[in-house]
Amino acid sequence: MASEPQSVEEVSGGLRSVGYLPDGPTALVSFLATKLGKPVLVEGPAGVGKTELAKALAKFLGRELVRLQCYEGLDEAKALYEWNYRKQLLRIQAESGNAGWDAVQDDIFGEQFLLERPLLTAIAASEPVVLLIDEIDKTDQEFEAMLLELLSDFQITIPELGRIEARTHPVVLLTSNNSRELTEALKRRCLYLWLDYPELEHELAIVRIHSPDLPETIARKLVEVVQMVRELDLKKPPSIAESIDWARALLLLGADDIDQAVFRATMSVIVKHRTDLDTVAERVGVRLEPARAT
Amino acid sequence: MSGDRVDFDGQIVAFAEDLRAEGVSVGTSELLDAFSALELVAWGSAGDFRETLAATIAKSPEDRRLFALVFERFFFRAAELQALKLDVAEPQTRFGEGELDLDELRRQIARALSDGSDPDLRDLARLAIAAFGKGQGSGVLGVDVQRIRRALGLRSERQPELPEDDPRHDGIPREQLRRFEQALRRELERVQIERNQALPPKRALTDLDRSLPGGPVQDLAAVHRVVAQLRRRLASGGHELRGHSRHAHVDVRATMRASLQTGGVPVTLKYRPRRPRRPELFVLCDVSTSVTSASTFFLSILHALHDVFRKQRSFVFIERISEVTDVFLRERDFRTAAAAISRDAGVADISGYTDYGRVWSEFLAEIEDELHPRATVIVLGDARTNGRPPREELFAAITARAGRTFWLNPEPKLYWNYGDSVISAYAQYCEAFECWRTDQLEDFVRALTRPRVS
Numbered sequence: 001m002a003s004e005p006q007s008v009e010e011v012s013g014g015l016r017s018v019g020y021l022p023d024g025p026t027a028l029v030s031f032l033a034t035k036l037g038k039p040v041l042v043e044g045p046a047g048v049g050k051t052e053l054a055k056a057l058a059k060f061l062g063r064e065l066v067r068l069q070c071y072e073g074l075d076e077a078k079a080l081y082e083w084n085y086r087k088q089l090l091r092i093q094a095e096s097g098n099a100g101w102d103a104v105q106d107d108i109f110g111e112q113f114l115l116e117r118p119l120l121t122a123i124a125a126s127e128p129v130v131l132l133i134d135e136i137d138k139t140d141q142e143f144e145a146m147l148l149e150l151l152s153d154f155q156i157t158i159p160e161l162g163r164i165e166a167r168t169h170p171v172v173l174l175t176s177n178n179s180r181e182l183t184e185a186l187k188r189r190c191l192y193l194w195l196d197y198p199e200l201e202h203e204l205a206i207v208r209i210h211s212p213d214l215p216e217t218i219a220r221k222l223v224e225v226v227q228m229v230r231e232l233d234l235k236k237p238p239s240i241a242e243s244i245d246w247a248r249a250l251l252l253l254g255a256d257d258i259d260q261a262v263f264r265a266t267m268s269v270i271v272k273h274r275t276d277l278d279t280v281a282e283r284v285g286v287r288l289e290p291a292r293a294t
Numbered sequence: 295m296s297g298d299r300v301d302f303d304g305q306i307v308a309f310a311e312d313l314r315a316e317g318v319s320v321g322t323s324e325l326l327d328a329f330s331a332l333e334l335v336a337w338g339s340a341g342d343f344r345e346t347l348a349a350t351i352a353k354s355p356e357d358r359r360l361f362a363l364v365f366e367r368f369f370f371r372a373a374e375l376q377a378l379k380l381d382v383a384e385p386q387t388r389f390g391e392g393e394l395d396l397d398e399l400r401r402q403i404a405r406a407l408s409d410g411s412d413p414d415l416r417d418l419a420r421l422a423i424a425a426f427g428k429g430q431g432s433g434v435l436g437v438d439v440q441r442i443r444r445a446l447g448l449r450s451e452r453q454p455e456l457p458e459d460d461p462r463h464d465g466i467p468r469e470q471l472r473r474f475e476q477a478l479r480r481e482l483e484r485v486q487i488e489r490n491q492a493l494p495p496k497r498a499l500t501d502l503d504r505s506l507p508g509g510p511v512q513d514l515a516a517v518h519r520v521v522a523q524l525r526r527r528l529a530s531g532g533h534e535l536r537g538h539s540r541h542a543h544v545d546v547r548a549t550m551r552a553s554l555q556t557g558g559v560p561v562t563l564k565y566r567p568r569r570p571r572r573p574e575l576f577v578l579c580d581v582s583t584s585v586t587s588a589s590t591f592f593l594s595i596l597h598a599l600h601d602v603f604r605k606q607r608s609f610v611f612i613e614r615i616s617e618v619t620d621v622f623l624r625e626r627d628f629r630t631a632a633a634a635i636s637r638d639a640g641v642a643d644i645s646g647y648t649d650y651g652r653v654w655s656e657f658l659a660e661i662e663d664e665l666h667p668r669a670t671v672i673v674l675g676d677a678r679t680n681g682r683p684p685r686e687e688l689f690a691a692i693t694a695r696a697g698r699t700f701w702l703n704p705e706p707k708l709y710w711n712y713g714d715s716v717i718s719a720y721a722q723y724c725e726a727f728e729c730w731r732t733d734q735l736e737d738f739v740r741a742l743t744r745p746r747v748s
Contacts, residue, residue, distance in 0.1 A: 024345060025348075028335065032331050032334060032335070032349065085554070088551070092558055181354075184319065188321050191327070191350060192348070193349060194355060
């Protein structure tokens with residue numbers, strides 16, 4: 001297991017070594033998160049690598065990643081813990097008659113009858129983990145309130161068992177697509193990281209790291225086109241993930257230049273709405289060189 | 295060193311005070327976080343220092359923008375104040391001495407703009423001020439900045455008369471121009487401070503500074519806050535139990551668990567907890583020309599409502615209605631949502647004047663079956679019919695089906711029922727409120743808790 005990083009540069013280098021290129025603030029906040037033990041709230045448009053950051057951090061720190069995917073209607077039975085009542089029933093039936101009431105009573109609320117859900121897993125793990133609470137904005141405000149105890153004190157209260165405190169300190173990342181305002185109480189407990197679409201050079205570096213076989217000139221052109229497309233008023237602007245997909249697609253097709261024909265054929269990799277396709281074809285497609293006659 | 299440290303801590307606290315004064319809520323716990331974070335980061339570089347503060351203090355895109363503005367202002371002033379105290383003057387620039395060839399300077403600056411780093415830009419700005427900012431200047435920074443920029447021949451448009459290799463030939467990108475102007479402004483300010491040996495009075499951020507470029511000046515955040523209250527009030531009102539334990543569902547899992555205490559015999563039945571009913575909301579928003587001034591406000595209310603209500607359907611109307619629910623579901627950004635609505639709602643027909651009669655009939659036709667006593671209908675509009683029949687009987691039918699109906703009118707009460715306004719015809723079926731500012735929106739929310747009249 002890697003020891004705790006001691007400087008921002010170390011985090012930055014470490015993330016790089018596992019294939020994630022952080023920008024300045026990202027490395028800084030990740031470093032602070034490991035040192036201060038505070039959860040990080042990562043916000044930004046879809047597909048800029050919020051979830052990837054958690055994965056990369058887990059890899060770099062040599063920790064296991066525990067992931068809780070949020071959705072509307074998620075409740076504590078699915079996020080925290082649940083009693084395994086079937087097992088409890090079996091236990092009672094197996095014991096019936098032989099044991100006294102008190103013995104059974106104490107027994108069936110033991111830890112072996114507890115079903116661990118992601119949050120409890122993260123808390124109870126003997127090795128420190130990275131906990132990713134993905135798309136927290138999809139849940140209700142009530143669920144946020146439930147998280148507060150966990151995020152500030154790293155403990156969970158189970159009525160029958162008492163308080164379970166974290167044995168190790170997990171690194172916690174919460175991601176949000178900003179589809180609704182999160183509560184102040186939650187924000188106050190977190191560090192805040194805003195991830196946006198990267199600058200041209202940065203994105204180029206990311207594309208190059210993911211598809212190193214693509215010639216530099218094509219990669220550069222690809223990133224330029226993607227940045228151009230992002231400036232249009234689209235329903236869903238292409239994300240970094242889509243630039244990478246596009247680079248891979250071009251590589252598979254063996255394209256040696258991005259001209260109009262290639263663009264039209266592969267455009268659907270980066271643009272995924274019917275109306276957007278038309279806009280992009282009209283506004284960006286024509287700026288490329290026409291296909292060479294072969 | 296401890297003396298210095300205390301002073302520095304004080305600076306950060308003062309900075310937080312400044313942020314609070316501009317409306318960013320900075321909690322004490324967040325300040326403490328900032329201090330513990332700063333202990334860990336080698337904050338010799340301005341960038342790291344700033345990011346560390348931002349990560350612990352400014353926690354939304356909105357706050358980030360304000361943070362950037364206040365940070366710039368605060369630390370510029372702090373540094374200048376210290377310089378005055380210690381009597382430090384800026385050293386000469388490192389871009390050569392002696393006679394300046396003005397034309398050559400123009401070209402050099404234009405070229406350096408495209409690849410200059412921040413310190414370079416600062417030196418260039420100083421040089422430009424030395425060369426072109428002769429005399430005392432007008433005393434107004436903005437005017438001086440523009441005068442120097444013009445003298446340098448820096449423009450964003452193409453300047454075909456210049457030679458091909460001159461970077462100004464194709465025009466300078468706006469972003470670079472903006473950066474250079476910013477550097478100019480700072481340097482001019484610094485010169486002024488050095489001359490006067492005193493800091494100018496602190497200028498509060500204006501609404502213009504705060505608002506997004508091109509965005510509405512109305513404080514979206516304030517609307518969101520009020521609407522969040524609105525949700526709580528609507529959710530807690532109007533769901534008294536009708537008939538004890540009606541529609542109670544047995545929770546099998548909980549019943550089994552409870553039965554463990556009685557040896558597996560389900561003696562007590564456990565029921566599913568009755569969830570507080572989510573209110574359903576129908577919002578109708580007038581977007582005609584007579585309410586242009588208020589429509590941004592209205593749309594921001596709609597936008598905020600969508601944030602807190604999952605079951606909401608929104609309509610905009612002029613002569614006919616058009617459902618825009620999915621626009622808000624899709625678009626988080628207020629500006630894009632507003633633009634999308636004005637682009638493809640298609641609610642104007644021929645005249646572009648509001649036709650309430652037709653709006654009610656279309657609304658009834660579309661969602662009559664979905665209205666029920668738990669639904670709340672909110673109408674945002676000025677009730678000006680342009681002489682067309684108000685058809686209040688249709689409106690009455692809507693209010694009869696819905697649980698509660700509210701009307702928010704963007705006109706001052708003085709103008710109600712004046713001219714073609716027929717608000718009184720509708721107000722007898724619903725509760726009408728004057729509402730064109732956030733504080734009035736708050737009044738409306740407060741009024742919701744009052745016992746119902748009907």
